[in-house]
Amino acid sequence: xxxxxxxxxxxxxxxxxxxxxxxxxxxxxxxxxxxxxxxxxxxxxxxxxxxxxxxxxxxxxxxxxxxxxxxxxxxxxxxxxxxxxxxxxxxxxxxxxxxxxxxxxxxxxxxxxxxxxxxxxxxxxxxxxxxxxxxxxxxxxxxxxxxxxxxxxxxxxxxxxxxxxxxxxxxxxxxxxxxxxxxxxxxxxxxxxxxxxxxxxxxxxxxxxxxxxxxxxxxxxxxxxxxxxxxxxxxxxxxxxxxxxxxxxxxxxxxxxxxxxxx
Amino acid sequence: xxxxxxxxxxxxxxxxxxxxxxxxxxxxxxxxxxxxxxxxxxxxxxxxxxxxxxxxxxxxxxxxxxxxxxxxxxxxxxxxxxxxxxxxxxxxxxxxxxxxxxxxxxxxxxxxxxxxxxxxxxxxxxxxxxxxxxxxxxxxxxxxxxxxxxxxxxxxxxxxxxxxxxxxxxxxxxxxxxxxxxxxxxxxxxxxxxxxxxxxxxxxxxxxxxxxx
Amino acid sequence: xxxxxxxxxxxxxxxxxxxxxxxxxxxxxxxxxxxxxxxxxxxxxxxxxxxxxxxxxxxxxxxxxxxxxxxxxxxxxxxxxxxxxxxxxxxxxxxxxxxxxxxxxxxxxxxxxxxxxxxxxxxxxxxxxxxxxxxxxxxxxxxxxxxxxxxxxxxxxxxxxxxxxxxxxxxxxxxxxxxxxxxxxxxxxxxxxxxxxxxxxxxxxxxxxxxxx
Numbered sequence: 001x002x003x004x005x006x007x008x009x010x011x012x013x014x015x016x017x018x019x020x021x022x023x024x025x026x027x028x029x030x031x032x033x034x035x036x037x038x039x040x041x042x043x044x045x046x047x048x049x050x051x052x053x054x055x056x057x058x059x060x061x062x063x064x065x066x067x068x069x070x071x072x073x074x075x076x077x078x079x080x081x082x083x084x085x086x087x088x089x090x091x092x093x094x095x096x097x098x099x100x101x102x103x104x105x106x107x108x109x110x111x112x113x114x115x116x117x118x119x120x121x122x123x124x125x126x127x128x129x130x131x132x133x134x135x136x137x138x139x140x141x142x143x144x145x146x147x148x149x150x151x152x153x154x155x156x157x158x159x160x161x162x163x164x165x166x167x168x169x170x171x172x173x174x175x176x177x178x179x180x181x182x183x184x185x186x187x188x189x190x191x192x193x194x195x196x197x198x199x200x201x202x203x204x205x206x207x208x209x210x211x212x213x214x215x216x217x218x219x220x221x222x223x224x225x226x227x228x229x230x231x232x233x234x235x236x237x238x239x240x241x242x243x244x245x246x247x248x249x250x251x252x253x254x255x256x257x258x259x260x261x262x263x
Numbered sequence: 264x265x266x267x268x269x270x271x272x273x274x275x276x277x278x279x280x281x282x283x284x285x286x287x288x289x290x291x292x293x294x295x296x297x298x299x300x301x302x303x304x305x306x307x308x309x310x311x312x313x314x315x316x317x318x319x320x321x322x323x324x325x326x327x328x329x330x331x332x333x334x335x336x337x338x339x340x341x342x343x344x345x346x347x348x349x350x351x352x353x354x355x356x357x358x359x360x361x362x363x364x365x366x367x368x369x370x371x372x373x374x375x376x377x378x379x380x381x382x383x384x385x386x387x388x389x390x391x392x393x394x395x396x397x398x399x400x401x402x403x404x405x406x407x408x409x410x411x412x413x414x415x416x417x418x419x420x421x422x423x424x425x426x427x428x429x430x431x432x433x434x435x436x437x438x439x440x441x442x443x444x445x446x447x448x449x450x451x452x453x454x455x456x457x458x459x460x461x462x463x464x465x466x467x468x469x470x471x472x473x474x475x476x
Numbered sequence: 477x478x479x480x481x482x483x484x485x486x487x488x489x490x491x492x493x494x495x496x497x498x499x500x501x502x503x504x505x506x507x508x509x510x511x512x513x514x515x516x517x518x519x520x521x522x523x524x525x526x527x528x529x530x531x532x533x534x535x536x537x538x539x540x541x542x543x544x545x546x547x548x549x550x551x552x553x554x555x556x557x558x559x560x561x562x563x564x565x566x567x568x569x570x571x572x573x574x575x576x577x578x579x580x581x582x583x584x585x586x587x588x589x590x591x592x593x594x595x596x597x598x599x600x601x602x603x604x605x606x607x608x609x610x611x612x613x614x615x616x617x618x619x620x621x622x623x624x625x626x627x628x629x630x631x632x633x634x635x636x637x638x639x640x641x642x643x644x645x646x647x648x649x650x651x652x653x654x655x656x657x658x659x660x661x662x663x664x665x666x667x668x669x670x671x672x673x674x675x676x677x678x679x680x681x682x683x684x685x686x687x688x689x
């Protein structure tokens with residue numbers, strides 16, 4: 001298989017513009033590809049190729065395509081503009097050349113075409129090799145190499161008796177003992193605060209209603225429950241609450257005491 | 264096509280294989296299934312003497328690591344039987360027995376001989392077939408006959424390897440219920456956990472013992 | 477194991493394969509994947525000279541319908557290339573690689589590791605996502621890390637399967653590799669330009685459109 005196989009040779013077969021263009025731009029992978037095909041149509045070694053002739057061919061081709069009102073991809077037009085510039089620069093006297101010189105630009109194009117051409121040839125040679133599964137074949141039904149995994153089970157005597165203990169414990173008739181959790185319920189707090197507040201005459205800090213010696217989780221629970229109990233009692237009109245500022249100590253006293261004080 | 268390449272081998276004059284032989288060889292090698300003589304003839308053309316080719320190949324491969332064999336009129340290459348040990352290697356892997364395996368083994372050890380239904384009754388959980396298989400594969404448990412009750416269920420017992428592995432001289436060495444209780448091994452897991460939690464709770468409240476006054 | 481037999485055989489001109497050779501042969505034959513020397517050594521034991529065994533087998537099979545080949549350090553048996561006409565399967569041809577795929581594969585193989593931008597620089601056109609996907613799906617190309625330049629682009633390289641599929645012992649066997657390297661066709665245009673400019677500086681003039689080899 002040659003790389004050109006599925007591509008019409010545009011400039012050899014009795015070409016008519018129509019024929020050429022109906023197959024046109026789908027056949028090329030971009031302008032560089034088109035240029036390379038044009039270069040190959042010169043039928044000379046790529047090293048001997050005339051860049052000016054190549055430029056003319058490309059511009060003629062693009063012009064033909066535009067005359068046919070084909071939509072040209074932008075990169076073809078960019079390449080056309082660049083080549084037109086290159087051509088004019090090549091025609092100018094050398095003295096007026098700017099940097100980079102048109103010769104350098106032409107050489108660059110040349111090198112790119114060489115590289116693309118080389119890779120295209122390499123790809124074709126690669127695909128033409130004796131390929132596994134197409135030309136040469138591996139064994140059709142290999143037995144396969146198998147690795148037998150043998151499990152060496154590990155278990156210790158402690159694990160064994162611990163497991164037995166757990167089985168026995170799990171299934172022995174159990175009497176459920178609900179562990180007492182360190183909380184003070186709202187009911188307890190209500191009773192406690194309600195009772196204690198009546199015994200005091202003046203404003204008292206909320207914390208002083210907590211049972212003696214509570215701390216940790218129980219202390220926090222008691223404080224929270226007492227706080228809620230206090231709000232509930234206030235709602236019922238049984239206590240009054242006072243706090244100077246946010247996070248300041250909260251004081252409460254019995255509403256009955258307050259009434260007495262007023263009367 | 265091949266030059267007549269003679270070579271002395273085991274006192275037999277061995278001729279390099281011609282293209283018919285080579286084609287037959289390649290076809291048998293590449294085929295995904297054993298080939299009949301008719302199939303080989305179809306592949307190679309009628310001009311080829313398939314029978315003679317097969318005989319020749321069989322002889323060529325006789326002493327090698329690969330042999331050409333016929334099974335029920337179909338031919339294929341296979342590895343020489345005495346090389347099987349290389350192709351199926353054993354690899355030993357240490358694995359930890361699962362919790363279900365451990366419990367089942369323990370029940371068998373304490374109650375043997377015991378049927379699967381009895382194990383389940385003691386465990387309170389079903390015992391998968393795989394669990395008993397693993398214990399038997401490990402060599403610790405064996406079927407020990409059937410219980411003479413309706414359904415005649417299989418009963419299981421431990422093996423001498425079981426005693427060896429766990430360092431026991433006899434099953435009587437297994438700790439009794441009192442020993443287990445004393446070691447705290449009879450406490451259900453969740454209760455034991457709760458005990459632990461309470462313990463840490465008091466510990467932590469002791470640590471940041473500053474009360475809220 | 478068969479030392480006695482082996483000694484006797486050494487006196488014969490052509491030696492029948494010993495069990496080491498036969499084991500190697502069987503392993504290569506049975507494996508579904510090409511084997512590395514390390515894998516074979518692991519299989520056969522350190523006492524076996526795998527390298528010598530492979531050389532011996534390669535020689536034994538040289539003229540046969542099956543050959544032992546090395547592809548990127550991995551060894552396998554495959555049918556002889558000249559038997560393709562007997563074995564070729566038509567359906568494989570239908571999945572022909574596109575021209576873009578073919579060029580991209582060649583660029584990766586001859587330049588690896590190579591980024592997408594570098595592929596695009598050579599092809600003068602963007603590389604569609606599908607093109608690289610097809611090559612990766614075929615198992616011939618893989619991402620091979622990132623290039624430590626701004627943007628850290630992914631770079632691509634060929635796989636061991638690429639070498640296996642295209643019958644290459646190593647990347648050095650890529651067709652025309654040495655010529656391309658010698659001609660400087662594997663270096664980027666910029667680098668080649670630099671070289672050329674220096675050269676033309678000394679030559680003082682540059683003819684339009686003349687490259688050099």
